[in-house]
Amino acid sequence: MVHPTDDLEDPFVKLLQQEIEDETPAQTTARLKRESDAQRISDEIDERIKHDRAIAKKESAVVKVLLLGQAESGKSTTLKNFRMHYDTEAWGKERNGWRAVVQLNVVRSILTILAVINAELNGEALDDTQDDKTNEPMNFSDSHQLLMIRLAPLRGVESNLQRWLGSGAEPYPTSGPMAATPFDAPVYKAADANENAPGSVAQREFAVRCWLDVVDPEAQNNLDFESVTIGLAGHSADMKALWEDEVVQRALAKRKLILPDSAGFFLNELDRIATRHYTVTDDDIVRARLRTVGIQATVQRCADGRAQRVYPISIHNLKLTSLSGINGAWEWRIYDVGGCRTNRPAWLPFFENTDVIIFLSPVSCFDERLDEDRRVNRLEDSIILWRSICSSKLLTKTQLILFMNKCDLLKRKLKNGILVKDYLISYGERPNEVMEFVKYLREKFKEILKHYSTITRKAYIYPTTVTDTQATAKTLASVRDGIFRENLTRSHLI
Numbered sequence: 383m384v385h386p387t388d389d390l391e392d393p394f395v396k397l398l399q400q401e402i403e404d405e406t407p408a409q410t411t412a413r414l415k416r417e418s419d420a421q422r423i424s425d426e427i428d429e430r431i432k433h434d435r436a437i438a439k440k441e442s443a444v445v446k447v448l449l450l451g452q453a454e455s456g457k458s459t460t461l462k463n464f465r466m467h468y469d470t471e472a473w474g475k476e477r478n479g480w481r482a483v484v485q486l487n488v489v490r491s492i493l494t495i496l497a498v499i500n501a502e503l504n505g506e507a508l509d510d511t512q513d514d515k516t517n518e519p520m521n522f523s524d525s526h527q528l529l530m531i532r533l534a535p536l537r538g539v540e541s542n543l544q545r546w547l548g549s550g551a552e553p554y555p556t557s558g559p560m561a562a563t564p565f566d567a568p569v570y571k572a573a574d575a576n577e578n579a580p581g582s583v584a585q586r587e588f589a590v591r592c593w594l595d596v597v598d599p600e601a602q603n604n605l606d607f608e609s610v611t612i613g614l615a616g617h618s619a620d621m622k623a624l625w626e627d628e629v630v631q632r633a634l635a636k637r638k639l640i641l642p643d644s645a646g647f648f649l650n651e652l653d654r655i656a657t658r659h660y661t662v663t664d665d666d667i668v669r670a671r672l673r674t675v676g677i678q679a680t681v682q683r684c685a686d687g688r689a690q691r692v693y694p695i696s697i698h699n700l701k702l703t704s705l706s707g708i709n710g711a712w713e714w715r716i717y718d719v720g721g722c723r724t725n726r727p728a729w730l731p732f733f734e735n736t737d738v739i740i741f742l743s744p745v746s747c748f749d750e751r752l753d754e755d756r757r758v759n760r761l762e763d764s765i766i767l768w769r770s771i772c773s774s775k776l777l778t779k780t781q782l783i784l785f786m787n788k789c790d791l792l793k794r795k796l797k798n799g800i801l802v803k804d805y806l807i808s809y810g811e812r813p814n815e816v817m818e819f820v821k822y823l824r825e826k827f828k829e830i831l832k833h834y835s836t837i838t839r840k841a842y843i844y845p846t847t848v849t850d851t852q853a854t855a856k857t858l859a860s861v862r863d864g865i866f867r868e869n870l871t872r873s874h875l876i
């Protein structure tokens with residue numbers, strides 16, 4: 383029997399041997415060249431396989447980033463900054479889609495102010511946070527009544543915008559199962575009295591489950607936004623008169639109206655925004671508030687540390703994304719969650735294999751209470767959350783980055799004479815200044831990280847104002863470099 387590996391007996395080898403014996407010198411030269419070419423090609427293939435194996439190793443380098451923090455801490459605004467700086471093409475296409483969101487923000491702020499005036503005119507009682515001792519009636523005149531009548535059609539504009547934008551207005555849940563941290567079992571909270579007072583907690587906020595549903599320019603193509611823009615421009619002078627009116631401002635202060643952080647920015651810019659030719663800017667977009675109620679994921683791919691593509695996708699589609707065909711690329715998966723206490727239990731499943739948490743703590747909120755639970759101070763809530771993240775065993779391998787956010791609002795508050803020590807006794811007689819307070823809080827957050835972490839971890843802490851897109855670009859570049867380096871080191875790729 384002929385053994386298959388016995389070359390000499392192989393009929394093809396025998397044939398080849400015969401051919402070599404019969405060949406001319408020219409044929410020998412040609413054969414040797416053919417053989418050398420074949421060897422070179424074979425070596426190249428071997429090299430390619432080696433290279434591809436190395437790339438395949440890198441392809442598994444998915445960096446999973448979670449944006450965490452209480453509601454309104456600036457998570458979605460940070461995500462907008464990521465996308466604005468690292469996917470300019472898609473961002474440019476999407477920009478126009480935000481125009482209607484800005485318009486909705488403006489309309490809703492004006493309607494909230496009208497509700498406060500109404501409450502004043504009807505002599506509605508103040509709640510315990512609205513601590514005007516005298517409850518003096520405001521001197522509203524006929525001109526105020528007239529403004530209210532003329533601005534009433536904005537209700538219709540609001541519902542048109544909401545219907546077109548496709549998402550829904552949801553009140554902050556002020557009762558129901560809530561958890562202070564994602565590790566706590568939710569506890570049922572009953573609604574408090576006065577929660578439906580105008581400008582109070584039950585304000586309905588426009589909420590979104592996926593940005594694309596709302597700002598997709600394709601989806602908005604068929605909508606008659608022009609009529610809204612024209613309608614809004616027609617109310618520009620009245621909206622401005624209402625916002626700038628002294629009696630109205632006093633009524634807002636008396637009722638301690640909690641307007642969204644960006645309301646002042648938009649209402650001061652009515653001359654630019656409430657016009658027929660309004661063009662939305664990046665500064666407007668980072669201020670446009672859309673409450674997150676679900677979990678949004680953004681996938682960003684980077685080669686050699688530089689971003690190639692960023693796109694938001696629905697969480698349901700995430701499993702379908704594949705890494706094949708993106709040789710040598712890193713994939714960043716950035717998750718943006720809803721920060722309300724009712725949303726926090728939903729964070730837990732995302733902690734597994736999380737490489738990085740960017741935790742946002744709005745440091746300006748030392749004198750504010752949670753919308754969903756007016757008994758809780760917002761800074762205290764933020765510290766409880768930070769502590770739970772630092773002490774979680776599930777997250778010991780996760781790199782923790784803290785953004786001490788809303789430094790601009792902190793500066794404004796302190797300048798207006800609000801004293802930190804009135805809300806934070808431990809602050810004592812330290813100077814009531816931004817740098818001092820930031821330094822003080824930074825030490826507190828650092829101490830918590832050191833004390834509650836089960837392993838020694840480096841604290842990456844940045845004071846931020848994420849609505850300042852230029853400053854945030856620098857912070858994000860530094861954060862990205864840090865994350866990139868730490869993950870490379872951890873996965874032994876360098």
Ligand SMILES: Nc1nc2c(ncn2[C@@H]2O[C@H](COP(=O)(O)OP(=O)(O)OP(=O)(O)O)[C@@H](O)[C@H]2O)c(=O)[nH]1
Pocket residue numbers: 451452453454455456457458459460642643644668669670671672673674675719720721722787788789790791846847848849850
């Ligand atoms: N002035 C100022 N406003 C900010 C800053 N960061 C965020 N905001 C504004 O605060 C509002 C809330 O920010 P978001 O990014 O929507 O907050 P979030 O953490 O995603 O909130 P949820 O989705 O409810 O969990 C938006 O109108 C932002 O423009 C900041 O540093 N300064």
Ligand SMILES: [Mg+2]
Pocket residue numbers: 457458459672673674718719720721
């Ligand atoms: Mg959000």
